[in-house]
Each structure stands twice: as structure tokens, then as C-alpha cells.
Amino acid sequence: MSNLVRIIISSALLIGTVALFWFGQWGWGILGIFLTIIGFLTVFFHEYMLLAQWFLRKQDMPKAEKWLNKITNYEKQLIPAQYGYYNMLIGLIESQRAPMQAEKYFKKALTLGLHMDHNIALAKLSLAGIAMAKRNKREAEKYLQEAKKADKNKLLADQIKMMKDQMGMMDRQQIRYSR
Numbered sequence: 001m002s003n004l005v006r007i008i009i010s011s012a013l014l015i016g017t018v019a020l021f022w023f024g025q026w027g028w029g030i031l032g033i034f035l036t037i038i039g040f041l042t043v044f045f046h047e048y049m050l051l052a053q054w055f056l057r058k059q060d061m062p063k064a065e066k067w068l069n070k071i072t073n074y075e076k077q078l079i080p081a082q083y084g085y086y087n088m089l090i091g092l093i094e095s096q097r098a099p100m101q102a103e104k105y106f107k108k109a110l111t112l113g114l115h116m117d118h119n120i121a122l123a124k125l126s127l128a129g130i131a132m133a134k135r136n137k138r139e140a141e142k143y144l145q146e147a148k149k150a151d152k153n154k155l156l157a158d159q160i161k162m163m164k165d166q167m168g169m170m171d172r173q174q175i176r177y178s179r
Contacts, residue, residue, distance in 0.1 A: 002076050003043050010039035046071070046078055052089055065093050084112035088123055095126060103130045121151035128163055132170065140167060 017032030048067045055064035071077050074086045091105030106123045114120045128143035144167075148160055 003079060006039065006043045010036060010043065013039050044079060044081075046082060049078070049082060049086065049089070056089065056092060061093055061096050064089070068093065081113070081115065084109045084114045085119070087112060088114065088119065091123070091126065095130075099130055099133060103127065106130075117150045117152050118155045121147045121156050124150060125156055125159060125163065132163070132167060135170075137167065137170070 013032060013036040017029055017036050020026075020029035020032050048070050052064045052067040055061075055067065068086070068089055071086065074083060078086060087105045087109035091102040091109060094105055095102035106127050110120065110123050114123060124143045124147035128140045128147060131137075131140035131143060140163075144160060144163055147156065151157065151160065
């Protein structure tokens with residue numbers, strides 16, 4: 001359902017709620033307030049995205065992918081602020097299946113815009129992992145530095161440290177094999 005239809009339905013609910021209060025139906029009016037609030041919230045927070053995030057937190061990738069696949073045209077169904085998050089969620093699911101294919105989704109998410117610093121850090125950390133898998137150390141270091149800057153609350157500090165340790169091990173393996 002497009003956002004225009006959601007706004008129209010929510011506006012009709014608001015008008016109906018005001019009418020209920022006008023005619024003295026307080027109980028139904030309070031229920032109408034809750035329905036109106038839910039209607040307007042779905043304009044800004046798409047229910048399929050919320051369900052996909054819920055299943056991603058529970059590590060249930062098939063169900064998360066099922067809910068994201070229900071968004072057929074994200075440019076019509078989501079507001080522009082959610083485009084980046086949609087691509088990041090697709091990238092997280094794709095990184096479980098084929099990590100090299102997930103790179104385009106993370107880059108697109110960063111270009112479309114992520115608003116929270118820890119989400120930017122997560123996307124850049126994932127890109128650093130992909131760069132390490134491609135044996136591109138310089139790009140991986142660049143993404144790790146950017147992820148460290150973006151991680152202001154130190155939510156991903158352990159993962160960043162672990163990635164740096166793996167990069168050091170990669171250097172030692174290259175030295176061992178080059179002799």
C-alpha cells in the first residue's frame with residue numbers, strides 16, 4: 001500500500017475520531033485515537049520493515065527475508081528516509097548467503113543515507129569484512145577507520161577490534177607464504 005493511501009486512511013480515521021468525540025462516544029473515540037496513531041505511524045515506520053528487523057534480531061533470516069520481499073517497490077511504499085535502511089537490511093540478509101553480493105546493498109545504503117551512527121558503523125564494518133575477503137587491505141583499513149569514527153557509543157568496538165586482529169593475521173599469513 002502506498003504512503004498516499006495510508007495518509008488518506010489515517011486522515012479519515014482522524015475525522016471519524018473527532019466525530020465520535022463530538023457525538024459523545026468517548027470509548028469509541030479513545031479506540032479511534034489509538035487506531036489513528038497506528039495509521040500515521042505506519043507512514044513513517046513501514047510494518048514490513050519493522051517485522052523484518054524483529055526477525056533479524058531473533059536471527060531468523062528466512063522470515064526476515066520473506067517480510068522484506070513483500071516490499072515490491074520500495075520507492076513507492078517507503079518514505080525516502082527508509083530507503084537506506086531497506087538496502088541495509090537486504091545487505092545483512094544477503095551477507096549470510098553470499099557476502100560478495102551484499103557489497104552493493106551496503107554501498108547503496110550509505111549513499112541513500114542512514115541516520116543513526118551505529119547503523120553507519122555497521123554498514124562500514126560489513127564493507128570492511130567484504131574488502132578483507134577480497135584481500136584488499138587498504139580499503140578494509142579505510143572502512144574500519146570510518147566505522148570506528150561512526151561508532152560513537154562503542155557498540156561495535158569488540159567487532160572492530162576482532163576485525164583488526166584478523167587483518168593482522170592476514171598480514172602474517174602473507175609474509176609466511178611469500179618466503
